[in-house]
Amino acid sequence: MQSDRCAGIMSASLILHGYWRSSAAYRVRIALNFKGLAYDQVNHDLRTGAQHAADYRTIAPHGLVPALVDGGNAFIQSPAILEWLEERYPLPALLPADIDDRAIVRSMISIVACDIHPLNNLRVLEKLRGTFGADADAIKSWIAGWISEGFSVVEELVRRHGEGYCFGAAPTLADCTLVPQLYSAERFGVDLSPYPALMTAGEAARALPAFIAAHPHRQPDADSP
Incomplete structure (x- = not known):
C-alpha cells in the first residue's frame, strides 16, 4: 500500500517517508525488502522542497528523507534506521555475528x-x-x-x-x-x-x-x- 499524502506517526504499520531518487531512502527500502517487511510509502519531492512542509517536520524535524515511522515512533537518519531494523528484526541478518x-x-x-x-x-x-x-x-x-x-x-x-x-x-x-x-x-x-x-x-x-x-x-x- 502506498500513499503520496503525509501520514501521522500513530499508524500501526511501518511507513517510509522518502523520495524515489534519494540514496538514503533507497538504502532503507533495500533493508525493508530484504527482511520481508511490509511498509507504506509516503513520498516527498525534494525538487519542490516538499520535505520542508510543516506537517512533515512534525515527523522529521531536520526536514530530510528518509524517516521511518513505527506506531508512535519516528526514526530519522538512514544509518540509525538500518541499525534499528537489524535490532528490531534480526532475521535474516544484515550484520555478521562476530x-x-x-x-x-x-x-x-x-x-x-x-x-x-x-x-x-x-x-x-x-x-x-x-x-x-x-x-x-x-x-x-x-x-x-x-x-x-x-x-x-x-x-x-x-x-x-x-x-x-x-x-x-x-x-x-x-x-x-x-x-x-x-x-x-x-x-x-x-x-x-x-x-x-x-x-x-x-x-x-x-x-x-x-x-x-x-x-x-x-x-x-x-x-x-
Whole structure:
C-alpha cells in the first residue's frame, strides 16, 4: 500500500517517508525488502522542497528523507534506521555475528554514508550552484571527486573482506549502502573501472529481489521514463 499524502506517526504499520531518487531512502527500502517487511510509502519531492512542509517536520524535524515511522515512533537518519531494523528484526541478518566483522561492515557503511553521500546531497549541490556559482561541469567534477575518493577505500576493504559481496559471502548493510551510491555514480557518469571488486559485489547485490524491488525507477513517485 502506498500513499503520496503525509501520514501521522500513530499508524500501526511501518511507513517510509522518502523520495524515489534519494540514496538514503533507497538504502532503507533495500533493508525493508530484504527482511520481508511490509511498509507504506509516503513520498516527498525534494525538487519542490516538499520535505520542508510543516506537517512533515512534525515527523522529521531536520526536514530530510528518509524517516521511518513505527506506531508512535519516528526514526530519522538512514544509518540509525538500518541499525534499528537489524535490532528490531534480526532475521535474516544484515550484520555478521562476530563483533569485529560488524565493525568492518560499519566502516564500509560510514565511508559511503558519512564521507561520500553528505557532500553530494541535493542541498549541498544547490548551495554550490546558488551561492558559489558552480556550473554543470563543476558540479559533475565535485560529485565524481568525492565518490572516487570514497570508492577507492571501499574497493580495498572489499578486496580484503568480500567473498562475492562487500563483506563475506552474503549481503550485509554494507551492500544496502553501496548499491544506492553506485546508482548515483552511474547517474552522474563517474568512471567506475578502477573499482572491479566493488563493482562485482554491487552487481551481485543488485541481482537480488530485495534490491531489484527497491530500485528508484520501480518506486511509485519515479519520473516517467
